[in-house]
Amino acid sequence: MIQCTNCQETQNLVKAGFVRGKQRFLCKSCESYFTVQTTPVTPAKKNHQTTIVDIAKALGVAPSTVSRALNNSKEINENTRQEILRVAQELDYRPNLLAQSLNRGATNTIGVVIPDIQRPFFAGVLSGIQQVASNAGYRVMICQSNESHSTETLNVQALMSSQVDGLLISHSVETTSFEHIKLHLNRGIPIVHFDRVAYELPTAKVILDNFRGSFLLVEHLIKQGCKRIAICAGPKELLISQERFEGYKSALQEYGLSFDPDLVYHIGFRKNEAVDALNQWLSLESPPDAIFAVHHGNAIELMVELKKRGIKIPAQIAVAGFGDDQIAELIEPALTVFHQFPLQVGEIAANTLINNIIDGDNFVPEDIIVQGKLVVRKSSLKI
Structure with missing residues (x-):
């Protein structure tokens, strides 16, 4: 039990920030301040998503102070920032990515739609996409159309609802109409085709030889x-x-x-x-x-x-x-x-989309052909 070091009061105590890693309290009975060694923070309830407000309450500071500390603001003292980070970790705080995206107008997420994830070619392409996206600070959301036009359309709708910054797509066997792509292209969403492309749409395209x-x-x-x-x-x-x-x-x-x-x-x-x-x-x-x-x-x-x-x-x-x-x-x-060099196809497609996202209206779409290579093995060697 914590008590005031001046009047030994235990009831009228409120948190008032912290000093050099120690919790600071205000005793309302005698109007004096004192500090005690920081103690572990009580974890949030099982189904409760920890917020900035929870961290602020745990430390007795303003939510704005917590926000600035988590965003590495130079306005916050380094000792204060470290203590906020410690408590955030103990409370398993995770940023609300959707809220952040609404604030800055970007999610740092790209969507990918492929026909069949089980095919080695598309698995290789995804590996290339993931590598480039991760290095550039983007997350990747992957959907599979399973060679269905209707599923492909639903995939695109779901990714757009998730506020992706751009879309990479290889169309299904059934897809002959591209209205579901035109809709978002007209909204200014960066879209890049690869492998199975729609030549009638003004998008950048990464195509095979x-x-x-x-x-x-x-x-x-x-x-x-x-x-x-x-x-x-x-x-x-x-x-x-x-x-x-x-x-x-x-x-x-x-x-x-x-x-x-x-x-x-x-x-x-x-x-x-x-x-x-x-x-x-x-x-x-x-x-x-x-x-x-x-x-x-x-x-x-x-x-x-x-x-x-x-x-x-x-x-x-x-x-x-x-x-x-x-x-x-x-x-x-x-x-x-x-x-076909699928890894290279994925890398080029991801880099092209990221450039499209960054350049915006200044981006000039083009067709990029990935050169393949003939590999001769015994199945064809008659001579």
Whole structure:
């Protein structure tokens, strides 16, 4: 029990700040001040979020003093600041980020919407985004559309409701209308597209080397002596699928090989569809001697199915895929791929968005192509 050092009163005592780490009290009975050694602060109740007012009451100082101390104001004595920080820690004080954002008009948070977080490519992109954002003092909120346009729209709405400073987005397979993006773009929200982009919108875009990558993969297969190269293409409506399909056709034309519609099969990146494609090709009078998949995951699935059927890779059918991950290198034989550098894609996208946030109306959007690399492995080496 605390008592006045002058009159020994225990009832009419009030906190009156602190001096050199000791709590200062005012005895109203004798109007004298005294100090006692600081004692641990009683923690807040379980479901109570500690506020600046709680810290102020615990120390007997004004809330404005606590606020200035927490914001490292030079107006506050260093001893006072250290004591406020000590009590704030004991009370598990956490800043109200929303309130702070409303005061300064920014949350230091960026939103990200991706189609599928389980795909190694998008996992790599997220790693790059997170690294750049953290170094720049931004938090990252991630949403997954699961290849659904309606889910993507809800994701964007949720992120905007959370007052994100900007948005990074790669669209779902189903997304063909971009009104949900236009709405926020017209409000001046910084938005950057990556991978699956909307060219009709005036945003900065970080895009993959789709056409060239497909051309190089098919060119490599042709140089290995392949004459009938099937393509496991993606959805017809997906822009990146169209670009990779055009790269495939361009390589055939460049090397004088005829285009055969029977060797083209469009799928939605699902395993059963890749197997359906293989069944169709193997039923042809003249089956393919090579398969190019616009998504490396489908290429791996096709290799597994080919081995089940006793078809030798690459002697009977060579295989190559767009994109890369650890499984592509570990499977036997290892898969020839076009490596996309997803980490770099994420880093460039995050840096571009942060520049957009900082520059505001002075920001000039541009298309940035991330150059990929042909990686030749045993799945395609006929020669």
